[in-house]
Amino acid sequence: MDLSPSATDENSPQSAVVKATARQLLVKLGASGLSPDAVAEAGGLAVGEVAGIFPHRDDLLTALVIDAYDDSAAAMEQADQAAGAAGATAGARLLAVTRALRQWSFDHPAEFTLIYGSPVPGYHAPQDTVPAASRTPAVLAGIVRSALAAGELTPPRRTVPGPPLLRPEAVELFGGVPEAPFSDLIERGIVLWSNLIGLLVFQVFSRTHDSVRDEAAYFDFAIAVAAEGIGLTVPLEENKTAG
Numbered sequence: 001m002d003l004s005p006s007a008t009d010e011n012s013p014q015s016a017v018v019k020a021t022a023r024q025l026l027v028k029l030g031a032s033g034l035s036p037d038a039v040a041e042a043g044g045l046a047v048g049e050v051a052g053i054f055p056h057r058d059d060l061l062t063a064l065v066i067d068a069y070d071d072s073a074a075a076m077e078q079a080d081q082a083a084g085a086a087g088a089t090a091g092a093r094l095l096a097v098t099r100a101l102r103q104w105s106f107d108h109p110a111e112f113t114l115i116y117g118s119p120v121p122g123y124h125a126p127q128d129t130v131p132a133a134s135r136t137p138a139v140l141a142g143i144v145r146s147a148l149a150a151g152e153l154t155p156p157r158r159t160v161p162g163p164p165l166l167r168p169e170a171v172e173l174f175g176g177v178p179e180a181p182f183s184d185l186i187e188r189g190i191v192l193w194s195n196l197i198g199l200l201v202f203q204v205f206s207r208t209h210d211s212v213r214d215e216a217a218y219f220d221f222a223i224a225v226a227a228e229g230i231g232l233t234v235p236l237e238e239n240k241t242a243g
Contacts, residue, residue, distance in 0.1 A: 015053050018043065018045070018049075018054065019060075019063060021043035022064060023110065023111070025038055026064065026110040026111070026114065027109075030110075031120040032121065034057055034060060036051045036055070039060065057123075061120060062125065062128060064111070065125060066132045068115045069115060069132035070132045071108070071111070072101055072105070072115075073132070073135030073136050074135075075103070076097040076101050076136060077135070077139055079100035080096065080143065083096040083097075089235065090143050090144070090146050090150065090152050091147070091227060091232050091233045091235055092234070092235055095220060095223055095234050095235075095236075098219075098223050099219070101196070102203070102219055105203075106203075113204075115133075116200065116201060117201075136193075137173060140196075141189060144189050144230060147230075147232050148178060152232060153182065153232055154232075154233075155181035155231060156182075156184070156231060159181070159183065159184045164184075166186055166187065170186055170190065174186045185230060191226070191229055191230075192229060195222070195226040195229075196223070196226065203215055220234075
């Protein structure tokens with residue numbers, strides 16, 4: 001393998017080969033089984049060829065984490081674009097993007113586990129992962145902003161007590177704090193986001209299969225219930241799944 005500067009670029013074709021091999025190992029061994037040595041052996045490469053692109057395990061993990069966040073968010077963004085082009089309401093758009101993330105999660109369980117499962121021992125995601133990780137909540141925030149602008153939200157019956165609970169980054173991502181009676185909409189949106197990820201964890205890791213008969217339909221119902229927390233109606237009757 002050519003290790004010229006272009007070959008050691010993390011976006012190079014050679015890098016794609018290394019990451020594809022690493023993803024295969026991720027499925028077989030989990031994140032704890034990844035290392036430049038293991039990837040080299042599995043891919044029939046010299047260790048130096050892998051280390052020339054990803055010198056350490058953490059470099060490789062970070063690349064896989066960023067790719068997983070980007071790929072899953074892209075699925076949501078595409079679903080939202082399609083729903084928006086079809087004239088869907090904000091509630092229908094929310095259902096479309098959460099279904100897209102659910103499908104991606106089932107199609108890529110190892111990558112889902114990498115970004116939403118148990119922390120990898122000894123690995124701490126660097127700041128480089130933040131832009132990619134922000135894309136999923138950004139999709140949700142965009143839908144919520146559209147619902148607010150279109151008058152599709154019902155004001156809450158109770159507001160978050162006390163001072164705002166937000167970090168500046170969350171306010172910036174949403175585009176500012178809405179005026180009353182929706183001044184706690186960002187906090188409520190974070191609840192929606194966490195409910196979504198928690199629901200996916202339960203379904204991907206088979207925590208609901210022995211409790212519900214139709215997990216796809218239950219997912220839709222759960223999203224509709226979670227959406228009520230931000231005052232948004234998800235039109236399930238118009239978006240029934242096959243089960």
